[in-house]
Amino acid sequence: MAADDAVIVLGEDVGLYGGTYRVTEGLMAKYGQWRVRDTPIFENSFVGLGVGAALVGRRPVVEIMTVNVALRAMDAIVNMAAKVPFMSGGQFAMPLTIRMPEGVAHQFGVQHSQRLGQLFMSVLGLRVVVPAQVQDAWGQLRQAIRSDDPVIVLEHERLYFSTGPRMRPRSRHRRIGPRFASPAPM
Numbered sequence: 802m803a804a805d806d807a808v809i810v811l812g813e814d815v816g817l818y819g820g821t822y823r824v825t826e827g828l829m830a831k832y833g834q835w836r837v838r839d840t841p842i843f844e845n846s847f848v849g850l851g852v853g854a855a856l857v858g859r860r861p862v863v864e865i866m867t868v869n870v871a872l873r874a875m876d877a878i879v880n881m882a883a884k885v886p887f888m889s890g891g892q893f894a895m896p897l898t899i900r901m902p903e904g905v906a907h908q909f910g911v912q913h914s915q916r917l918g919q920l921f922m923s924v925l926g927l928r929v930v931v932p933a934q935v936q937d938a939w940g941q942l943r944q945a946i947r948s949d950d951p952v953i954v955l956e957h958e959r960l961y962f963s964t965g966p967r968m969r970p971r972s973r974h975r976r977i978g979p980r981f982a983s984p985a986p987m
Contacts (some may be wrong), residue, residue, distance in 0.1 A: 802832055805860060807896075808946060810837045811847050812864030821902060822961040844874035848899065852881045855897040860946055866954060868903035868917045875920075880941045882951040894949040900942070904957040921953045928952040934974030935963050 802968035803806045812823055816839040819826030829837040844865055851861035865871050871878070878899065886895050903916050921929045928950050932938035938960055945952035 802828065802836065805946075806836075807858060807868075808836070808860045808862065809854060810862045810864065811840055811851055811854075812838075812900075813840055813842055813847075813866050815864050824900075824961070825864065838973075845877050848874040848877035849881060851897050852877055852885070852895070855882075855895050855951075856885070856893055856987075860896045860898070862898045862900060862946060864925060865899060865901045867914050868901040871901055871917065873886055876926070876952070878921070883924050883927070886950070887926055895951045896946075896949050897951045898942070898945040898948075898954060898956055899951070900954045900956060902958045902961070903955050904959065916955075918953075918955050921955070926951065929955065931955045931957075932960065933957075935960060946975050 802810075810828060811823075812820070814820060815825040816829040816834060817838045818839075819828075825837065840850070848863055848865070851863040854861040865874065882895055882897050882899075885893050903918065918929060918931055921927055928945070928948065930941040930945060930952060932941050932954070938954075938956055944952055945954050
């Protein structure tokens with residue numbers, strides 16, 4: 802968010818409370834309520850708000866509390882976010898990131914332990930990432946936010962209780978030339 806003023810965060814309890822798993826904790830204090838917005842518990846409407854924000858040049862990161870309630874937002878995800886770039890002939894980008902925890906966690910019953918990634922993977926126009934480790938989650942979320950396509954980030958709930966080595970930001974300078982020394986000529 803510090804690198805791009807167009808990035809905004811929307812979702813239930815992402816502001817004052819800091820998100821379902823405290824992932825967005827401190828962002829409202831740091832970036833203000835215009836960039837970190839608490840929304841009502843109405844998934845289809847705030848995902849639709851994210852679609853609209855993406856159409857006018859923002860890079861919304863929408864957090865849905867759990868993949869289980871994302872079914873309520875399928876119209877906005879499937880019929881708006883995934884289809885607008887195609888229906889506009891590529892005139893409109895859709896830089897929308899939708900984050901959702903999924904899977905079996907420590908405290909949830911069967912109604913909040915689903916893995917619905919295959920539903921999103923079958924939708925033309927959506928990119929879906931499913932990080933396996935903490936390092937993957939960090940890198941994939943950064944790439945999702947930078948993408949001009951709608952990206953669904955499905956984070957397994959047990960990742961929130963994991964730790965990993967701290968990632969160093971990569972240099973902006975890319976190495977040119979072969980990675981390994983070429984063999985000596987014969």
